[in-house]
Amino acid sequence: MGTKKNELTTPDLMLEEAKALIDSLPNWKCIDAMKVPVESLEKKNVFGSGQFESLQKKLQKNPNISAVFVSVNLLRGIQRKELTTAFRVPIYDRYSIVLQIFKQRAKTREAKLQVAFAEIPYLRSCLVGLQKGTKSDGRGSATSVGDGESYYDSKLHLLERRELKIKKELEKMHKKRALLKCERKKREFPVVAIVGYTNSGKTTLIKALTGDSNMQPQNALFATLDVTVHGFKLPCNLTVLLIDTVGFISNIPLNLIAAFKATLNDVIDADMVIHLQDASHPDKENQIATVNDTLKQLNIDSAKIILQVENKIDRIAPGNLSASCLQISAKQGTGLEKLVELIQSKLLKVTNRSLLRLMVPSGGPEYSWLHKEATVVDYSHPKDAQYIILNVLVTPAVFGKLRSNYPDIRILSK
Numbered sequence: 001m002g003t004k005k006n007e008l009t010t011p012d013l014m015l016e017e018a019k020a021l022i023d024s025l026p027n028w029k030c031i032d033a034m035k036v037p038v039e040s041l042e043k044k045n046v047f048g049s050g051q052f053e054s055l056q057k058k059l060q061k062n063p064n065i066s067a068v069f070v071s072v073n074l075l076r077g078i079q080r081k082e083l084t085t086a087f088r089v090p091i092y093d094r095y096s097i098v099l100q101i102f103k104q105r106a107k108t109r110e111a112k113l114q115v116a117f118a119e120i121p122y123l124r125s126c127l128v129g130l131q132k133g134t135k136s137d138g139r140g141s142a143t144s145v146g147d148g149e150s151y152y153d154s155k156l157h158l159l160e161r162r163e164l165k166i167k168k169e170l171e172k173m174h175k176k177r178a179l180l181k182c183e184r185k186k187r188e189f190p191v192v193a194i195v196g197y198t199n200s201g202k203t204t205l206i207k208a209l210t211g212d213s214n215m216q217p218q219n220a221l222f223a224t225l226d227v228t229v230h231g232f233k234l235p236c237n238l239t240v241l242l243i244d245t246v247g248f249i250s251n252i253p254l255n256l257i258a259a260f261k262a263t264l265n266d267v268i269d270a271d272m273v274i275h276l277q278d279a280s281h282p283d284k285e286n287q288i289a290t291v292n293d294t295l296k297q298l299n300i301d302s303a304k305i306i307l308q309v310e311n312k313i314d315r316i317a318p319g320n321l322s323a324s325c326l327q328i329s330a331k332q333g334t335g336l337e338k339l340v341e342l343i344q345s346k347l348l349k350v351t352n353r354s355l356l357r358l359m360v361p362s363g364g365p366e367y368s369w370l371h372k373e374a375t376v377v378d379y380s381h382p383k384d385a386q387y388i389i390l391n392v393l394v395t396p397a398v399f400g401k402l403r404s405n406y407p408d409i410r411i412l413s414k
């Protein structure tokens with residue numbers, strides 16, 4: 001079976017994504033891109049000799065090329081060194097390009113530290129070219145520098161010290177984060193985490209639901225690096241916390257995403273996860289598989305409710321819409337009511353909340369207690385106005401407290 005006209009193959013899509021990665025960096029521009037077979041990712045030489053020579057010629061002919069991006073997961077130090085020497089320009093792999101993007105986008109101290117932490121193993125692999133005993137000018141010799149330490153060793157120690165320092169500072173921040181989480185738990189706000197491939201529309205969706213004008217969705221890869229929490233009221237008046245997360249991408253080492261593990265812990269602890277997909281993307285299936293795989297590797301509980309939602313349906317011709325899950329357009333607001341309904345019904349179930357219909361004396365202490373401790377969905381005054389009828393949502397813990405504080409309270413239905 002031949003490929004349909006206009007239909008992109010997987011290598012084409014990978015090439016497109018590689019170009020998008022480069023172009024999303026300020027002051028970087030992809031001026032040429034090509035698919036080149038790789039001889040081996042295990043050996044010192046990544047390309048076969050014929051391919052290698054033709055690439056070398058191409059680079060010599062074009063003086064505007066100031067760097068080469070080999071879009072593979074992670075090149076080994078020795079491979080990078082071989083290519084840098086032969087091509088005479090810096091060589092980047094997906095890990096280092098995504099790191100560059102992360103560096104540009106990180107805004108908070110925590111995100112910056114997490115990126116710096118993720119960079120350490122990469123910098124360590126760059127030291128491969130510096131053999132033990134190399135002098136500080138890099139001209140290999142067995143002579144030591146300073147207090148007898150070789151250049152290679154001193155660089156390595158410097159990295160180790162840096163790693164330790166960052167780790168300590170991150171640990172402090174994570175303790176603070178855990179404390180905040182405890183506070184949230186005490187107040188029993190259910191948590192919904194939005195995850196998905198980068199650029200799928202996570203920030204746009206949260207902005208559409210909460211109306212938060214400070215949020216800035218962008219047509220850029222990895223626009224969000226700081227995991228943020230946003231309050232949102234469901235129709236039943238229950239406040240839930242929506243968590244915006246860093247997007248995932250295929251073919252980068254998991255430890256780059258795992259550097260965000262502490263912030264991703266919010267996803268692990270969430271009551272519910274929404275996996276938002278860009279339904280209009282030609283590589284949709286691969287993106288979904290990448291997200292599922294990353295969630296699995298991050299041990300995001302498979303028993304947890306993961307709601308699959310297709311976004312950007314406004315970009316698909318109505319005839320081509322095949323609903324395998326809930327479909328929305330975060331940008332245009334289509335399908336959001338249905339999504340909210342679904343979040344509400346699933347959350348109430350998973351957080352074990354039940355709906356009570358109660359009758360309490362008008363002006364009595366029960367009324368204000370319920371407003372403080374439970375979620376009052378609505379209330380009405382019967383004719384004689386001595387009593388108020390309330391519909392409230394309670395967790396088992398709140399229900400227990402209600403029974404012990406007000407044993408005579410009239411429960412009309414549960």
Ligand SMILES: Nc1nc2c(ncn2[C@@H]2O[C@H](COP(=O)(O)OP(=O)(O)OP(=O)(O)O)[C@@H](O)[C@H]2O)c(=O)[nH]1
Nearest residue numbers: 199200201202203204217218222223224247330331
């Ligand atoms: N046409 C259309 N565009 C959308 C929709 N939702 C989001 N977008 C666009 O998609 C781009 C990415 O949106 P974001 O909300 O920043 O995506 P994200 O998933 O948060 O991206 P990262 O933070 O980079 O992972 C922006 O240009 C949005 O305007 C939609 O429903 N329809």
Ligand SMILES: [Mg+2]
Nearest residue numbers: 202203223224
């Ligand atoms: Mg975002």
